[in-house]
Amino acid sequence: xxxxxxxxxxxxxxxxxxxxxxxxxxxxxxxxxxxxxxxxxxxxxxxxxxxxxxxxxxxxxxxxxxxxxxxxxxxxxxxxxxxxxxxxxxxxxxxxxxxxxxxxxxxxxxxxxxxxxxxxxxxxxxxxxxxxxxxxxxxxxxxxxxxxxxxxxxxxxxxxxxxxxxxxxxxxxxxxxxxxxxxxxxxxxxxxxxxxxxxxxxxxxxxxxxxxxxxxxxxxxxxxxxxxxxxxxxxxxxxxxxxxxxxxxxxxxxxxxxxxxxxxxxxxxxxxxxxxxxxxxxxxxxxxxxxxxxxxxxxxxxxxxxxxxxxxxxxxxxxxxxxxxxxxxxxxxxxxxxxx
Amino acid sequence: xxxxxxxxxxxxxxxxxxxxxxxxxxxxxxxxxxxxxxxxxxxxxxxxxxxxxxxxxxxxxxxxxxxxxxxxxxxxxxxxxxxxxxxxxxxxxxxxxxxxxxxxxxxxxxxxxxxxxxxxxxxxxxxxxxxxxxxxxxxxxxxxxxxxxxxxxxxxxxxxxxxxxxxxxxxxxxxxxxxxxxxxxxxxxxxxxxxxxxxxxxxxxxxxxxxxxxxxxxxxxxxxxxxxxxxxxxxxxxxxxxxxxxxxxxxxxxxxxxxxxxxxxxxxxxxxxxxxxxxxxxxxxxxxxxxxxxxxxxxxxxxxxxxxxxxxxxxxxxxxxxxxxxxxxxxxxxxxxxxxxxxxxxxxxxxxxxxxxxxxxxxxxxxxxxxxxxxxxxxxxxxxxxxxxxxxxxxxxxxxxxxxxxxxxxxxxxxxxxxxxxxxxxxxxxxxxxxxxxxxxxxxxxxxxxxxxxxxxxxxxxxxxxxxxxxxxxxxxxxxxxxxxxxxxxxxxxxxxxxxxxxxxxxxxxxxxxxxxxxxxxxxxxxxxxx
Numbered sequence: 001x002x003x004x005x006x007x008x009x010x011x012x013x014x015x016x017x018x019x020x021x022x023x024x025x026x027x028x029x030x031x032x033x034x035x036x037x038x039x040x041x042x043x044x045x046x047x048x049x050x051x052x053x054x055x056x057x058x059x060x061x062x063x064x065x066x067x068x069x070x071x072x073x074x075x076x077x078x079x080x081x082x083x084x085x086x087x088x089x090x091x092x093x094x095x096x097x098x099x100x101x102x103x104x105x106x107x108x109x110x111x112x113x114x115x116x117x118x119x120x121x122x123x124x125x126x127x128x129x130x131x132x133x134x135x136x137x138x139x140x141x142x143x144x145x146x147x148x149x150x151x152x153x154x155x156x157x158x159x160x161x162x163x164x165x166x167x168x169x170x171x172x173x174x175x176x177x178x179x180x181x182x183x184x185x186x187x188x189x190x191x192x193x194x195x196x197x198x199x200x201x202x203x204x205x206x207x208x209x210x211x212x213x214x215x216x217x218x219x220x221x222x223x224x225x226x227x228x229x230x231x232x233x234x235x236x237x238x239x240x241x242x243x244x245x246x247x248x249x250x251x252x253x254x255x256x257x258x259x260x261x262x263x264x265x266x267x268x269x270x271x272x273x274x275x276x277x278x279x280x281x282x283x284x285x286x287x288x289x290x291x292x293x294x295x296x297x298x299x300x301x302x303x304x305x306x307x308x309x310x311x312x313x314x315x316x317x318x319x320x321x322x323x324x325x326x327x328x329x330x331x332x333x334x335x336x337x338x339x340x
Numbered sequence: 341x342x343x344x345x346x347x348x349x350x351x352x353x354x355x356x357x358x359x360x361x362x363x364x365x366x367x368x369x370x371x372x373x374x375x376x377x378x379x380x381x382x383x384x385x386x387x388x389x390x391x392x393x394x395x396x397x398x399x400x401x402x403x404x405x406x407x408x409x410x411x412x413x414x415x416x417x418x419x420x421x422x423x424x425x426x427x428x429x430x431x432x433x434x435x436x437x438x439x440x441x442x443x444x445x446x447x448x449x450x451x452x453x454x455x456x457x458x459x460x461x462x463x464x465x466x467x468x469x470x471x472x473x474x475x476x477x478x479x480x481x482x483x484x485x486x487x488x489x490x491x492x493x494x495x496x497x498x499x500x501x502x503x504x505x506x507x508x509x510x511x512x513x514x515x516x517x518x519x520x521x522x523x524x525x526x527x528x529x530x531x532x533x534x535x536x537x538x539x540x541x542x543x544x545x546x547x548x549x550x551x552x553x554x555x556x557x558x559x560x561x562x563x564x565x566x567x568x569x570x571x572x573x574x575x576x577x578x579x580x581x582x583x584x585x586x587x588x589x590x591x592x593x594x595x596x597x598x599x600x601x602x603x604x605x606x607x608x609x610x611x612x613x614x615x616x617x618x619x620x621x622x623x624x625x626x627x628x629x630x631x632x633x634x635x636x637x638x639x640x641x642x643x644x645x646x647x648x649x650x651x652x653x654x655x656x657x658x659x660x661x662x663x664x665x666x667x668x669x670x671x672x673x674x675x676x677x678x679x680x681x682x683x684x685x686x687x688x689x690x691x692x693x694x695x696x697x698x699x700x701x702x703x704x705x706x707x708x709x710x711x712x713x714x715x716x717x718x719x720x721x722x723x724x725x726x727x728x729x730x731x732x733x734x735x736x737x738x739x740x741x742x743x744x745x746x747x748x749x750x751x752x753x754x755x756x757x758x759x760x761x762x763x764x765x766x767x768x769x770x771x772x773x774x775x776x777x778x779x780x781x782x783x784x785x786x787x788x789x790x791x792x793x794x795x796x797x798x799x800x801x802x803x804x805x806x807x808x809x810x811x812x813x814x815x816x817x818x819x820x821x822x823x824x825x826x827x828x829x830x831x832x833x834x835x836x837x838x839x840x841x842x843x844x845x846x847x848x849x850x851x852x853x854x855x856x857x858x859x860x861x862x863x864x865x866x867x868x869x870x871x
Contacts, residue, residue, distance in 0.1 A: 031418070031419070032418060032419045032421075032422030032423070033417075033418025033419060033421065033422055034418075034422075037421075038418060039558065039638060040456075040558065040638065040641075041558055041559060042436055042437055042445075042449070042457060046456055046641045047641075050636075050640065050641060053629075053636060054636070057630075057635055057636065085550070086548065086550060086551075086708070087550055087551050087553075087556055087557070087692075088551075096707065096709075097709070152747050152748075152751075155747075155748060155751045156751060159751060159752075159755045159757075160751050160754045160755045163755060163756075166755075166757060167748055167751045167752040167755055167757055168741075168743055168745075168748050168752060168757075169710070169711065169741060169743075170710060173539075173541070173711060173713055173737075173739045176705075282547075282744045282745050283745045283747070283748055284748070285710075285741060285742060285743040285744065285745070285748060287548075287707060287709040287710040287742070291547055291709070291744070292709070295547050295548070298416070298417075298418070300418060
């Protein structure tokens with residue numbers, strides 16, 4: 001039964017994806033600016049014929065509905081088009097950038113959870129204590145600090161002054177693991193390349209802290225408030241009255257039930273992170289989706305932006321589906337697809 | 341009950357308020373885009389991109405100082421361009437670079453009638469005629485005289501508020517030897533050494549390079565990397581003079597014919613010998629429609645009137661032009677020679693993936709938006725004999741890293757992770773000036789920055805208003821405070837590093853009194869600054 005529901009949800013994603021595809025296609029064309037004009041930059045000596053030839057080469061001179069139809073047909077065949085600004089296949093560009101972004105997003109969310117879960121629980125259990133107040137102050141800071149500022153400060157402290165970690169990039173030259181999946185950490189494990197593993201992890205630390213700080217703060221607050229609420233519930237008092245050990249009350253009875261709102265927020269945060277963060281990627285010279293897309297928008301690289309937004313759409317739909325499945329695992333009374 | 345009534349009232353009032361607000365915003369947003377010449381007050385909006393916001397604010401404040409209503413507005417470039425090309429804007433900050441060290445790719449696109457870069461819609465038949473004569477004149481003295489005449493005319497016509505030319509600034513570790521900042525954004529690593537290591541790492545101020553195929557790009561950043569892997573027939577000295585590189589010499593029997601003698605014994609990285617066939621192939625794939633991977637090369641326009649390239653013998657090639665084009669040798673510095681047999685064998689996509697050139701370094705590996713690694717080519721023929729040192733490169737590995745954020749490039753240089761930090765804004769360069777391990781260098785740039793008028797509509801169809809604005813802006817202060825003094829004021833749209841620049845023509849003086857006088861003559865209500 002659950003399998004059928006999941007399949008239904010997955011199928012429901014198809015019209016969403018089609019909608020995303022059409023909306024992005026039209027919105028990109030609403031933007032002022034012409035991709036061919038941008039590509040030619042300051043080229044002098046360009047005749048109108050040359051410009052027209054380039055426009056026709058990229059099918060930009062067809063009526064909009066013809067362009068849209070041919071784009072949808074190509075997408076159905078698995079061809080995301082050609083990127084004008086990078087002279088390359090969009091599919092190839094996305095496949096290159098996606099592992100970098102996903103790797104960074106996962107590292108950031110791991111750091112965020114590693115901080116948020118214990119801190120959320122402790123601050124709720126030790127409500128109004130010094131640790132609670134100082135953690136809440138920190139989480140306030142975490143939410144308010146802009147990523148570009150935090151990124152630069154981290155680089156100045158840990159790279160320039162202490163020289164512990166590299167300033168930027170994904171790997172040091174010579175220590176790039178052989179390509180298997182495109183995820184450097186995974187690839188270095190798969191190829192048994194220890195120095196590369198160490199190097200990739202070192203490169204991951206600062207950008208994932210810069211990226212994970214805000215989600216860590218948000219999730220800490222959510223876990224704390226939802227734990228506070230659960231800890232006051234009758235079944236918790238009952239469990240205590242039964243003589244269950246305090247740690248078991250907190251983890252087994254309170255925490256599991258307090259997790260549902262945290263899963264929702266974490267799912268949304270992961271969805272956002274997987275889109276790539278242009279600011280963090282720019283500061284840390286991280287070759288991911290954020291930079292790719294923002295650059296694509298500035299160059300009016302229609303195919304590139306359309307392809308990337310489709311990936312975003314797919315990511316969000318998948319992450320939401322996973323969150324839904326997690327709810328039913330956390331609370332078997334719920335059914336996949338029902339609102340929590 | 342009262343509660344209920346209050347609620348009802350607010351249910352009605354809130355949408356009304358929202359509607360009124362929306363109307364207000366809508367009306368103010370749709371205000372006529374034409375210059376608002378209300379009464380006798382001159383009212384101006386200065387449009388700019390985010391990187392020149394401070395400058396635009398400073399200009400606006402100086403204009404307000406003489407009673408002009410001025411404000412600055414920040415735009416995204418393409419959106420702004422779409423608007424001003426429709427004639428919907430008044431005054432817009434723009435810039436334009438020259439690659440040929442010649443007004444050919446600066447004055448012509450910016451000032452000739454109907455040209456691509458002529459954003460001010462300037463049109464003066466006399467200037468058009470002089471520029472066209474200068475393009476095809478074969479004698480340098482004549483060309484210079486023609487360009488001087490153009491400068492005199494545009495100085496008086498003022499199609500822009502003439503601005504400045506920003507210096508190119510970069511920094512390197514003190515361990516780096518033989519390094520210089522080049523005017524044309526080239527990072528020549530052939531001559532460079534690094535104390536204690538054979539590897540040099542360069543932080544480029546860009547997101548990505550476009551390709552490793554010398555026939556398929558249009559931007560300077562890509563060329564920065566490509567020119568270390570590929571050589572061209574000719575190259576430039578640090579002063580911009582064209583000298584032979586792969587070519588041994590060249591002759592111009594008549595103004596439309598160039599005969600190049602190719603140096604013998606040059607090898608590509610795969611061992612293939614470089615000869616006339618490779619040179620002809622290099623240019624043919626650019627000239628030919630759909631010549632690279634089924635698409636026409638974006639470099640085609642840069643070749644000007646080149647009609648054909650023909651092999652005379654194994655080491656001689658003749659280029660024939662449709663009409664005289666004296667900057668042709670300058671243009672050739674930007675066309676790197678590719679190996680015919682290899683490209684034919686692996687295809688255009690395969691070539692871009694694993695490029696093979698005849699330059700000092702071989703492509704080893706890399707991703708265009710991350711890092712590109714090159715290694716020394718031991719059989720390098722040595723490069724231009726007129727540009728010592730000649731011989732194989734002195735370092736064995738080059739790593740180009742894409743580091744779009746300037747603060748990160750500076751941090752990486754300080755941390756010793758990179759040896760050269762390219763493209764530094766003035767404030768970043770300042771932060772390195774006290775560092776004993778870094779040296780900062782600047783050279784005059786090849787890019788002109790100014791503010792263009794929309795000449796087709798009032799008030800800027802009146803030359804007096806344009807001249808007034810040229811007198812009203814205190815560029816020296818702006819350059820000193822915003823750009824750390826790292827810019828040169830320009831008298832017109834020509835740049836000092838380019839051919840035919842008239843050094844005797846002095847920039848418009850900052851003279852608010854003169855500006856006020858001119859504006860009053862044009863019928864505007866302005867006043868002298870009170871201080």
